[in-house]
Amino acid sequence: xxxxxxxxxxxxxxxxxxxxxxxxxxxxxxxxxxxxxxxxxxxxxxxxxxxxxxxxxxxxxxxxxxxxxxxxxxxxxxxxxxxxxxxxxxxxxxxxxxxxxxxxxxxxxxxxxxxxxxxxxxxxxxxxxxxxxxxxxxxxxxxxxxxxxxxxxxxxxxxxxxxxxxxxxxxxxxxxxxxxxxxxxxxxxxxxxxxxxxxxxxxxxxxxxxxxxxxxxxxxxxxxxxxxxxxxxxxxxxxxxxxxxxxxxx
Numbered sequence: 001x002x003x004x005x006x007x008x009x010x011x012x013x014x015x016x017x018x019x020x021x022x023x024x025x026x027x028x029x030x031x032x033x034x035x036x037x038x039x040x041x042x043x044x045x046x047x048x049x050x051x052x053x054x055x056x057x058x059x060x061x062x063x064x065x066x067x068x069x070x071x072x073x074x075x076x077x078x079x080x081x082x083x084x085x086x087x088x089x090x091x092x093x094x095x096x097x098x099x100x101x102x103x104x105x106x107x108x109x110x111x112x113x114x115x116x117x118x119x120x121x122x123x124x125x126x127x128x129x130x131x132x133x134x135x136x137x138x139x140x141x142x143x144x145x146x147x148x149x150x151x152x153x154x155x156x157x158x159x160x161x162x163x164x165x166x167x168x169x170x171x172x173x174x175x176x177x178x179x180x181x182x183x184x185x186x187x188x189x190x191x192x193x194x195x196x197x198x199x200x201x202x203x204x205x206x207x208x209x210x211x212x213x214x215x216x217x218x219x220x221x222x223x224x225x226x227x228x229x230x231x232x233x234x235x236x237x238x239x240x241x242x243x244x245x246x247x248x249x250x
Contacts, residue, residue, distance in 0.1 A: 062178045066135050069174030073182060074142040076167035079160040081105065082152050085227045086215055087168060087234070088208020090116070090184030092227075096211070100218045106143035110136060113183035120187050131180035132187070139182060157226040165233030172234075173241055176200075185211075205235035 086095035094108035189203035
């Protein structure tokens with residue numbers, strides 16, 4: 001129902017009411033007013049996994065971060081393989097199959113991650129998926145080449161667990177802050193942090209511990225205990241240093 005707007009005539013600047021009415025007629029128009037409820041606003045689209053308004057890293061910055069992060073992770077895997085430990089996620093699954101079958105760790109790691117590329121492409125975008133693929137391929141290659149590059153003569157499992165856990169956590173943060181990961185559980189944990197607000201480190205800690213416990217079928221219980229220590233060190237490091245909203249540039 002349309003209703004005229006209320007306009008009140010006031011004296012003009014020179015005190016004349018007639019002049020005020022003349023100015024009022026010139027400036028006041030009937031405006032429709034409706035009692036019908038305003039249309040409901042459409043629900044906002046879900047926020048993208050990465051905020052497009054955030055200034056992105058340069059190509060060189062991304063390349064050096066992926067290169068360095070993968071080097072850190074590869075060194076951790078070398079330490080674990082040296083003393084018979086393992087980690088969580090797809091790398092842990094690759095370790096279990098490696099110990100059980102003797103197939104090279106690098107090949108298994110690359111193959112196990114293949115199904116997760118589709119999930120990453122659908123949920124996190126092309127850029128994240130491509131960088132993740134590069135990181136996984138680079139890590140698989142380093143794992144294959146490492147026995148020819150250097151050897152460790154003596155290493156205690158406890159030291160390998162703590163140092164390896166810190167190296168894994170640092171490497172994963174390098175990758176996460178440059179929109180990449182090492183696939184598998186990392187992809188799932190980062191997605192849940194964005195979609196549900198769950199802390200990425202805690203999510204991955206649960207996944208990793210389950211995989212490490214499954215290794216009891218092929219790994220000595222003492223080595224599994226050290227592997228759990230490594231998983232706890234790694235994921236506590238990530239939980240403390242990868243909090244949502246703390247960093248403006250990812």
